[in-house]
Amino acid sequence: MRTKIPIYTEKIPIIFRHRIMALIKEALSKSNREYLETLYSSKKPKAFTFNLAFDGSQSVEEEFYLDSTFKVKDKVFYQNINNPAFLYISSDDYEFFANVLNGIREIKIFEFDKENYWKIGKPLILKEKAIISDMVIFKTNAPFIVETKDNRPIVFSDKNFQTELNNVMETIFRELYGRGLKETLKFYPLKMKKEVIKHTLRGFREKTRKPIMYLTGNSGIFKLKGHPEDLQTIYQIGLGNRRNQGFGMVDIIGG
Helix, strand or coil: CEEEEEEECCEEECCCHHHHHHHHHHHHHHHCHHHHHHHCCCCCCCCEEEEEECCCCCEEEEEEECCCCCEEEEEEEECCCCCCEEEEEEECCHHHHHHHHHHHCCCCEEEEECCEEEEECCCEEECCCCCCCCEEEEEECCCEEEECCCCCEECCCCCCHHHHHHHHHHHHHHHHHCCCCCCCCEEEEEEEEEEEEEECCHHHHHHHCCCCEEEEEEEEEEEEECCHHHHHHHHHHCCCECHHHCCCCEEEEEC
C-alpha cells in the first residue's frame, strides 16, 4: 500500500525527516491514539517507510529551527508554493495505512517549525506493482542505510555488505513477521553511490546536545535477488535500517 500526499510550502530545509516523523505521529494520534501509543511503545521495527520528493534546484543558506532549543544555519530549498512537494508513505500493514490516511485527511496545516507551515493536500492511493520473479531492479527513492549491530555504517562497496544487509533484513523480518527471509538476498549494484545525509532525532539531541547527526547511505539503481514474497515486502516497507525515519524507500524499474 502506497500513498502520495501533496504538501504546499515555500521552503523545505535540508533536514526535514524528523518533522515528517512528527507529521505521521500527529496523523496517527488524530485517528487512533491507542494505536499510536502501542506502535511506539517499543523499539520494534515499524512496517513502513516514507520519502519526500520535491524540486531542490534553488537553495540558500539560512537559519531554521530543529526544535525549541536548536536553531541551525544550513541549506533551505525554495519552490513555487503552487507546485507541491509530495510525501510518499508505503507499508504492508493495513491497520497502519488506514490510520495514517484517516489522520492525514484531518490535518490541513502542519507546523514544520516556528516560522514554516505546510499546507497538507488530499492523499492519493497509488497502485502497487506485483513482484512475481526472484530478481528485481530497484531504484532508491530515499537512500537506504545498512548498519552493523554496533551502529557502524556499511556501504554497497564494502566486502561484507551482502552479509550485513542480510543480517539487517533477517532481523527485521523476524521481529515484524515472526519468520526470517525465505531466501538469502543477493545485491548487485548497477549505478550506485555513497551518500552522506544530515539527520536529527530528539533523542540524539537530548543525549549529545548536538543538533545534527551524519548518516552514511546508499543511493542509486541495483538488482536484488531473493524470494518474490521477500522482495514484495521490501518494496512495501523499505530496505535497510531507519526505514520509518525516511530511509530505504525503493521503486521497481525492471525485473
